[in-house]
Amino acid sequence: MARSIEQERKQLEAEEQRLSERRKQLAERERSDRLKEVEKSGLMKADSAQFTGILEAIRKLGATETLKRLTA
Incomplete structure (x- = not known):
């Protein structure tokens, strides 16, 4: 086994953090797009x-x- 359990756990936590940040950015983009649609709607x-x-x-x-x- 190349990695210890602790290393694996740290890697998973880092991946989860990156994924969480991407989800947050996506939600912000969706919100921005919705506001643009409201502005265009009249x-x-x-x-x-x-x-x-x-x-x-x-x-x-x-x-x-x-x-x-x-x-x-």
């Missing part, structure tokens, strides 16, 4: 009360139900 042109109302409806109904109602 929602940012709504006045404050309309925008708040739309977001409140999404929170109340949930994303799936909101999408279903909007596409019906």
Whole structure:
């Protein structure tokens, strides 16, 4: 056996840390892409009360139900 158990454990922990960082970066990119889509959608042109109302409806109904109602 070329490596000890402790070396193997340290290597696995390092790999897990790298993978965790990649997941974090991916989540940040996804969030950034979603914000860009919101900006392109025209929602940012709504006045404050309309925008708040739309977001409140999404929170109340949930994303799936909101999408279903909007596409019906």
